[in-house]
Amino acid sequence: MKKDEQCLTNTEVGASRTAAVASETASELGVIKIHDNVLAALVSRAVLHVEGVARLAGSALVDGLAGMVGSHSRAIEIIKGDDDKLVIGVKVVFLFDTVIPEVAVAIQRAVIEQVEHAAGITVTGVNVIVQQLEDPKPEPAAGADTADATLAAMGTLG
Amino acid sequence: MEKIYDWVSGNLWLLPGDNDFERGFYTALFLTGLVLLLIIVLCLIIRLCFRKPAIPGVTLEREDGDIFISRNALASAVYHLEHDFPGVEILKVVLDNGRQGDLELAVSMSYDEKQGSFETTAKAFKARIFRELHGTFGIDTVKTVALSLVRLPNSRRSGGDDGSINDAFVAGI
Secondary structure (H helix, E strand, C coil): HHHHHHHHHCCCCCCCCCCCEEEEEECCCCCEEHHHHHHHHHHHHHCCCCCCEEEEECHHHHHHHHHHCCCCCCCCEEEECCCCCEEEEEEEECCCCCCHHHHHHHHHHHHHHHHHHCCCCCCEEEEEECCCEEECCCCCHHHHHHHHHHHHHHHHCC | CHHHHHHHHHHHCCCCCCCHHHHHHHHHHHHHHHHHHHHHHHHHHHHHHHHHCCCEEEEEECCCCEEEEEHHHHHHHHHHHHHHCCEEEEEEEEEEEECCEEEEEEEEECCCCHHHHHHHHHHHHHHHHHHHHHCCCCCCCEEEEEEEEECCCCEEEEEEEEEEEEECEEECC
């Protein structure tokens, strides 16, 4: 895990720092601050919408606890450069039988587009870490729905 | 020796023995054990210091950032191939540095020879791994795939029915 994190920090952003507030814009009307958690939510949404992605890496329990204390998923790392541009690192679990470079490039584009469109922050790079591969979760069978509906109807009638 | 004996008898209140000879014998036994323990610890330390650092994965550079494929992901893909090769059981997958600066994927496996010739299966398996590496992962830095047949399946459970089949059967390809 540490090596993966090292890989993230060894990117082109030399004197970067992890910040709680990812972006701060001041105007005559006031200050707009965009928190890391907001960006993480945007990134998470963009990543999970890409076909071939199973889920973000990491434990749901740990992420849940992190959410309770106001932190974001450990699978997403937001590194702020000196020029207010961001490098985003994201650890992902892919599905088997996907062409990984293609899906990873799709993730990079989706994240850049989402963050720049929604938050107006320039993203200079998205580092994708393919942590693991897994089988897609089996979808509930159509027969099961029918059986449930039948049981529900029987219950209603009874 | 007397000093060591005095130190041991002073520090170990439970040192057995009724006479000097017995106490000397147990002291020697204790010291031998201690020296052996120190040698084992020393060996472990030396091994830890000089071991090859594990390769965490493969990095692909792209325009919008790096794509890092972890060794776990590579190992999962290799394990997943078991379904397509009956009789093959993957035991271990290791990503290592090759001899010429490239990467090497070492796969330890067991094979049930009832399914056919191991050589044929190994060739097909290797070709499939390369196809996965190039096609699925876009990795072309892994130049060597080393397959090692480290044991035959059920050899432990067979209880030695066939003397020729045992865990020491090793074949590298």
